[in-house]
Amino acid sequence: MSVAVTTDGLGKRYGRRRWALSDCSLEVPSGHVVGLVGPNGAGKTTLLNLAVGLLSATTGTISVLGGNPSDRPEQLARVGFVAQDTPTYSHLSVADHLHLGARLNPGWDAHWAAKRIAETGVDPTQKAGQLSGGQRAQLALTLALAKRPELLLLDEPVAGLDPLARREFLQTLMIAVADDGVTVVLSSHLVADLERVSDYLIVLAAAHVELAGEVEHLLATHRRLVGPRRDSVSLPGDCRVIDASHTDRQTTLLVRTDTPIHDPAWIVEDIDLEDLVLAYMGQTSNVERNRRSGLRVQP
Amino acid sequence: MIEFRLDSTSGVSPYLQLVHQVRQALRLGMLEEGDQLPTVKEVVARLAINPNTVLKAYRELEHEGLASARPGVGTFITRTLSDASLAAHGPLRREMGRWLVKARQAGLDDESIEALFRDTFRSASAEDVA
Numbered sequence: 001m002s003v004a005v006t007t008d009g010l011g012k013r014y015g016r017r018r019w020a021l022s023d024c025s026l027e028v029p030s031g032h033v034v035g036l037v038g039p040n041g042a043g044k045t046t047l048l049n050l051a052v053g054l055l056s057a058t059t060g061t062i063s064v065l066g067g068n069p070s071d072r073p074e075q076l077a078r079v080g081f082v083a084q085d086t087p088t089y090s091h092l093s094v095a096d097h098l099h100l101g102a103r104l105n106p107g108w109d110a111h112w113a114a115k116r117i118a119e120t121g122v123d124p125t126q127k128a129g130q131l132s133g134g135q136r137a138q139l140a141l142t143l144a145l146a147k148r149p150e151l152l153l154l155d156e157p158v159a160g161l162d163p164l165a166r167r168e169f170l171q172t173l174m175i176a177v178a179d180d181g182v183t184v185v186l187s188s189h190l191v192a193d194l195e196r197v198s199d200y201l202i203v204l205a206a207a208h209v210e211l212a213g214e215v216e217h218l219l220a221t222h223r224r225l226v227g228p229r230r231d232s233v234s235l236p237g238d239c240r241v242i243d244a245s246h247t248d249r250q251t252t253l254l255v256r257t258d259t260p261i262h263d264p265a266w267i268v269e270d271i272d273l274e275d276l277v278l279a280y281m282g283q284t285s286n287v288e289r290n291r292r293s294g295l296r297v298q299p
Numbered sequence: 300m301i302e303f304r305l306d307s308t309s310g311v312s313p314y315l316q317l318v319h320q321v322r323q324a325l326r327l328g329m330l331e332e333g334d335q336l337p338t339v340k341e342v343v344a345r346l347a348i349n350p351n352t353v354l355k356a357y358r359e360l361e362h363e364g365l366a367s368a369r370p371g372v373g374t375f376i377t378r379t380l381s382d383a384s385l386a387a388h389g390p391l392r393r394e395m396g397r398w399l400v401k402a403r404q405a406g407l408d409d410e411s412i413e414a415l416f417r418d419t420f421r422s423a424s425a426e427d428v429a
């Protein structure tokens with residue numbers, strides 16, 4: 001299995017105090033579409049900017065396609081990047097963008113880029129500033145893909161798009177994955193989109209990696225248990241409680257386990273990607289809450 | 300050729316939805332032996348889903364002996380589901396009818412019957428897996 005991105009103890013501090021990312025150790029295997037999720041400020045953009053060499057690490061290391069992210073032009077040519085809000089040069093025409101792409105990228109596929117723009121129905125003479133959000137996103141994606149990258153990083157590319165434009169964007173992206181096998185890392189809040197497109201998941205929360213793995217494996221090893229209220233729960237040894245909630249009569253747990261739960265007192269349910277993401281994002285807020293309440297007890 | 304669709308609210312994983320749709324089309328006679336399934340790229344382009352999901356669904360169908368891939372051409376249906384299983388429907392339905400009468404006599408209402416069926420079904424499938 002080849003690895004697209006490896007990080008080891010990676011951390012990024014802004015100013016003196018604020019850690020945007022801390023002690024992040026990850027391995028992102030090639031050939032996947034990786035969904036990167038987490039609340040705002042969790043460190044998603046920081047991680048992507050580190051991977052593309054726009055930021056340098058405060059601690060630890062990051063290796064992208066076996067190289068240092070900001071090492072050489074050849075390294076940059078292998079990685080495509082679409083930054084947040086799919087930025088383009090508003091005063092330049094679509095055709096200007098393609099010329100620029102051809103001049104700046106050694107592996108530029110001009111034929112593919114022109115065909116792609118024609119398919120989206122955008123007039124090449126139009127200024128990028130006059131494009132709709134969906135058209136601009138398609139232009140940014142075309143620019144990133146026409147350099148024929150091995151790895152494509154996208155920072156919330158569909159956040160501002162209407163459902164139709166979002167679908168068209170993801171269609172273009174998935175066709176590129178089918179055609180070229182490009183590895184994709186995509187940050188998004190839209191779990192329903194990720195459910196369709198991603199087969200690998202990374203959950204970041206409060207600057208830490210909470211969860212990483214193949215979606216299928218993660219869904220197969222997490223279960224929701226519903227049963228009568230109990231305050232102390234005895235579960236099989238490998239069972240880890242990720243999230244617990246209680247009413248006066250009922251206890252609901254989300255657990256990670258490799259073995260089936262046979263205790264007849266529990267109703268055992270499968271979970272979907274959204275349940276999984278919410279549980280791990282909620283886990284952090286629980287920890288934070290405990291930490292805060294713990295502080296209050298101190299005299 | 301069938302057209303796949305995805306229900307993002309069903310809680311069923313996308314790859315299983317594709318498998319179920321092929322099986323259902325086979326049962327209903329909408330797909331027959333020799334029919335071609337949409338290419339991976341066609342499905343990806345239509346549904347905006349991960350190509351690995353489609354590949355996985357097709358591999359599962361191959362594993363079940365329902366389809367086979369011809370390299371460079373596409374994936375084709377190799378077997379139909381309708382006749383063999385249809386014959387079994389009658390006796391199973393009669394048996395279940397008798398069971399339903401018993402359940403109602405025992406005082407179960409429709410919802411309890413459904414819950415009991417689903418629960419039994421789930422634990423039976425879980426035992427199969429285990």
